[in-house]
Amino acid sequence: MLNASNINFLAYHRGVNQEGQFFALFVIVVAAAEAAVGLAIILKVYKHFKTIDLDKIAEIKD
Amino acid sequence: MTELVFYFFASTAIISALFILITKHVLHAALALVVILLSVAALYVFAQAEFVAVTQIMIYVGGIVVLIVFGVMLTNDISGRINMKSLNRLSGGLIALVLFTLLIYGVQYLPMGVSGQKGAIPMEVLGELLLTTYLLPFEIAAVLLLLALIAAAVIAGHNLRSEKI
Numbered sequence: 001m002l003n004a005s006n007i008n009f010l011a012y013h014r015g016v017n018q019e020g021q022f023f024a025l026f027v028i029v030v031a032a033a034e035a036a037v038g039l040a041i042i043l044k045v046y047k048h049f050k051t052i053d054l055d056k057i058a059e060i061k062d
Numbered sequence: 063m064t065e066l067v068f069y070f071f072a073s074t075a076i077i078s079a080l081f082i083l084i085t086k087h088v089l090h091a092a093l094a095l096v097v098i099l100l101s102v103a104a105l106y107v108f109a110q111a112e113f114v115a116v117t118q119i120m121i122y123v124g125g126i127v128v129l130i131v132f133g134v135m136l137t138n139d140i141s142g143r144i145n146m147k148s149l150n151r152l153s154g155g156l157i158a159l160v161l162f163t164l165l166i167y168g169v170q171y172l173p174m175g176v177s178g179q180k181g182a183i184p185m186e187v188l189g190e191l192l193l194t195t196y197l198l199p200f201e202i203a204a205v206l207l208l209l210a211l212i213a214a215a216v217i218a219g220h221n222l223r224s225e226k227i
């Protein structure tokens with residue numbers, strides 16, 4: 001999310017063309033969708049493993 | 063004068079980003095993210111893209127940071143350990159430095175002349191363009207949001223009552 005917002009800022013402004021603005025809008029939308037799904041995954045992992053410390057989550061299938 | 067304001071917002075964005083790297087407290091990092099997103103929105107206003115700036119504030123700050131804070135709140139033990147630790151800082155820092163120099167070299171070669179069209183796009187033109195020229199990304203974004211909604215609801219996984227049938 002952090003680098004999504006930074007890349008958004010750096011590259012997608014309307015320098016000469018108008019398309020950069022729309023591209024930035026869609027990047028915001030995609031980042032929002034990604035954040036929602038990512039947090040759902042984190043919640044599920046927490047419910048299962050009771051921790052979100054990645055070093056303690058060692059097995060794929062128990 | 064306007065350059066001073068630009069440098070102010072750019073420096074707050076960079077300082078908050080460095081703060082996120084340094085801090086060990088997750089909630090402090092989330093609040094620094096809010097500062098970053100607000101200053102990046104201010105920079106968007108400088109680039110005469112006010113609609114994107116307001117959209118960023120609504121969606122990022124009002125949605126994603128709220129989600130992050132909820133996630134931090136729900137994934138904590140009762141003892142309240144909300145500290146992060148980071149391993150491999152040296153190699154991560156080296157890779158970040160390499161990417162940084164690559165980006166600086168790359169940005170200098172972008173074909174961005176002085177813009178031949180001053181002024182922001184008025185809102186009705188933006189809406190019209192969104193529904194005519196950029197219709198396909200618009201519809202794909204709508205489907206993507208629907209997919210993300212369903213996926214998040216399924217993955218987060220509340221117990222379905224159908225097991226008792």
